[in-house]
Structures are given as structure tokens and as C-alpha cells.
Amino acid sequence: MYGNTYIELSDKAKSLLEGEDPQKLAEFEARIAAGEKIEPKDWMPKAYRKQLIRMIEQHAHSEIVGALPEGTWITRAPGFRRKLALMAKVQDEVGHAQLLYSAAETLGKTRENMLNDLINGKSKYSNVFNYPALTWADTAIISWLIDAGAIINQVTNSKGSYGPYCRALERICSEESFHLKYGHDNVVFLATGTPQQREMVQEALNRWWQPIMHFHGPPDKISDHTEILMRWKVKMATNDDMRERFLDEYVPKIWDLGLTIPDQKLKKNEKTGKWEYTEPDWEEFKRVINGDGPCNKERLQVRRWAVERGAWVRRALIKADSKYTVPLA
């Protein structure tokens, strides 16, 4: 699962194109406009490569860090059916990380470097995973609604221009659709269950609503920079568009279950066809993304533990004559 493409908008648009051969650039853009996919060995602008590495790497990190809040509930899942399903679900997420690290490697950054940048704090992951899953119901809400947000994002991005990323996303989306069913089924059981179960799931929704509204990222400032990334089919929709699609599809389903969304302003404006809602706290979003969320330290500590404690295993796989090879796209 994965959230927003958090693109820094402060860069000058011109710098994206600086030093590029105008003819090659024109051919590249023509191919994308014609709906062709760009493949690893094809010519591409430096900024395209850089932006894609950043995006795919963030996405991969989100998958392995995202395995943590739900993973801690595998050992507590109630009953065989839920336990086996949650194990398979979290396993899928780790599998997505594997696919995505390989896709990012085709652009020239090794998995080891990406994992190091994750624990050094140089590269980001989806902000939602810096919040804790306090109860079993939190895992149900995550599996349903965070995965739902992720599907919207990933289906959109799978229409992008970089071949290896699109192919990885197509596979990921088909698995995510099962996660969504699992999450929905789980929420239905809680929302139609005993008073204690209903209370659990309502409280979880209350806790997760703001992170869910944060999920697709702050409203984009439309700049030349965004325009170019959209022309290159790196960014496929604005954050607000994706949030709107999410609300359209899921708010009615949440209401159907008799749950209350903790935003009194939330309603669809029939005239504009757009949702009206309380703007989530974007200052908090920035604070959390910059490291000051409830679980940032814990998440990175766990990842650091895994990288450091597993280093001897990776060393034992290296042969003197082994050479690094980029994975097949």
C-alpha cells in the first residue's frame, strides 16, 4: 500500500530540463505522448530518472514499513481465519516491496542503498505508517481504507510512462483488491458485531480519519514543475483528485455500515459535485513526515534492527566472484 507522491514543489521548473539535449527530449516526450512506455535502457532526462527513483523507492519503503503496524497484530489476530488472512496480507505487502525495489533498481540505485537511505532518514515512506495500530479494529480500518486509498493511487500510477513501475503496479493492484475485501469483511464483522466490537471500530475510524485524509498528500500547487511531471506521466493526477475519488467511493460505504465519520462538515456539494470537508491539519502532516510523528522513531528502529541483525546473512551470500546485476525489468 502506498500514499501520496510527495513532490517538492519549490524547485524551479527550468532545472528539470537543464542540460538536456533538446532533440532527445522532444523524442522522449513524443513517445510518452503517443502512449509508449519508457524502458530501463532508453534515454530519459535526468530529472525523470531522479523523480522516478524517489517515487518508487518511497513506495517500496512504504510497503515494508507498512508491514509493521499490521504485522504486530498477526500474533494477536482472533481465530484461524483472520490469522491466516492477515499473515497472507502482510506477506503480500513485503512482496510488493520486493517487486518495487527491483523496479527502482532498473533506474540505477541498488536495494542496499535504498534500504540504507531509509534507515538514515534520507528517503521517506508513506506518512500514515507513523501512526500506531492501537487495537485489532485499527488493523481492520487500515486494511480496508488505507488499502483503498492506495489502490486509487496505484491504479492511477499504473497508467504512467515507466514500464517496470507500471508492470509492478498492475500486479500489486490485483493483490491489493483482495486486501480491500479482507479489510471490508473485517470491518463489517466489527461494525455489525457486539457493542464492544462496534465501539472498537468507531474509535479506530476516529483515530484514522485524519491520516486517511492526509493519505493522498496536500493540495498540489499547480506549477510548471507539476505540469512537466504530468506531461512525462510521472505524476498522473493531482492529490486532490485522488482524495476526491476516494471520498466518492468510500464515504457512502462507511456510512452504510452505520459508522460516523468524525467531520461534521463532510458532505457532497450537489451543485459542484465536489466533497466539502474540514481541511486536515497539514502542519501536522509536515511535522510527521519530517520525523516527529508518534511512531517515526519506532518504525525506523525496527527497520534498523532488521538491517543490522541480518547483515551477517547478506554477507554470507556474497561470493568473491559475484558481480552486481540490475534486475530484469
Place this chain on the structure above:
Amino acid sequence: MNYSDKQLNEIKEFLYKIADDQLIIGHRNSEWTGLGPLVEEDIAFSSIAQDKIGQSQHIYEILHTLGEADADTIAFTRPAAEFNCSHLTEYPIGEYDFSLMRNFLFNHAEQIRFEMLSESSFEPLANLAKKYRGEIKYHTMHSDTWINQLGRANDESNTRMQKALNETFNLALGIFEESGNEESLKKMNIFAGENILQEKWIESVTPRIKAANLILPDKSNWKPVYGGRKGNHTEYLEPLLNEMGEVFRLDPRAEW
């Protein structure tokens, strides 16, 4: 076949110990999700865990047909003293070397046990064993491959794997703790016995340990750790079971 009450209880005890081993080692393996030394190993451990937990569920379902509670109740509400798992399965995951060596020793015992059970006169068990021995083969392939690689790769990994073998070997011998029903199970042609299983297991693991440049502890040092089959457990089982049943036990009227 009609069994006397005594025979039926012997069969149930036998089924419990197999299923409890699988559930608890599966639970432990699932704790690697998100923590593996490579993402590929997170995925592998999770698959193995899913198989073992799924197999335990199937055995608990057979127990349910013999008059025991349903599988969820059996797994998620029994107190530690009613579990019959071996101590080997109960230990925390420790480092990767420990978990891997535990799997290696356990998987071979399980594979041979299921091969033996595929001939069992108790049909539900024979069918189950035939169904799952193919899955277990992949578990042994996984641990065999890694033991061989890590035992031979370099001094660091060899030292770690040898230490893990020394730590787990006597615990693994505890798998073969006899229950007191051995003769009866043999007579009924349900299971040929833990002694035979242990002999076959030694035959199976010895050449693999040797090929991995590791040394099997000398027989004079074999001190099997028993107790698990009689309901005496390590300090680690109870917290594990409390965690496993934490949500399930929250609300007795709830369906999850």
C-alpha cells in the same frame, strides 16, 4: 473402525501434540514478518508459517469431529498446561540463525512423521498426511538450502550456525518424547512410534549437517529436553498464548 474411549483419548493426545507443535512454531515463524534479513526471507518465513498454522487448524478440525471443541476455541483459549507442544517450538525467535536451525531440525522430523502417518490406519490422519507432506517438503528444502549456504559461507556464519545447532539440538530431541501411549498407537497401526521417528530423523539430518561443515553434538552430550508432551512448558509459552488469545478472548459473544 470403532475405538474404545481409551483408544480415542490416545488418538486425541497424539493429534494434539502434532497440531500444537505446528501452531506454536508457525506462530513463532510469523513473527519474522517485517524483520527478516532479506525481504525474500520475510516472505519465505511467512509462507512456512501459514502452511504450518493451516495444517494445525486442519488437525484441530479432526479433533473437533472426535468430540473436542472447535478449532478456534482449542487454539485460542486453552491454557498452557493443556498444550502438548515440544519446548523447541516455544522459544522466542532469537536471531535468524536460531530460528533457521530450529526450522531445519523441526522440518525434518515433521516430514518423516507425515510420511509415516500417510500409512496410518486412522484415515483422516493418513489423508491429511498425504495432503500436506508435499508442503512440508518445501519447508525442508528451504531450511536445507540455507543451512548449507550459511554453514559453508564464511567463519562468521559457520560459527553462528554451529552455536545455533548446539543450542537447539537437545531441544529438538524433545520432539520425540514418548507419551506412554506408544504401544497402543503401534497396535492400532496409527503410528509406528517416536523412537523409530527419531532414528530416521538422525539419519536424515546427519549428512546434511556434515555437508554444511557443521558438527553434530556428540552422542554422549545428548540430553533431550522433555516435558512439553506432558504439559510442562518453558516460561515462553504462556505469554505467547496470552498474546495469541488476546483479541479472541475480549468478548465471548463476538464473532470475529
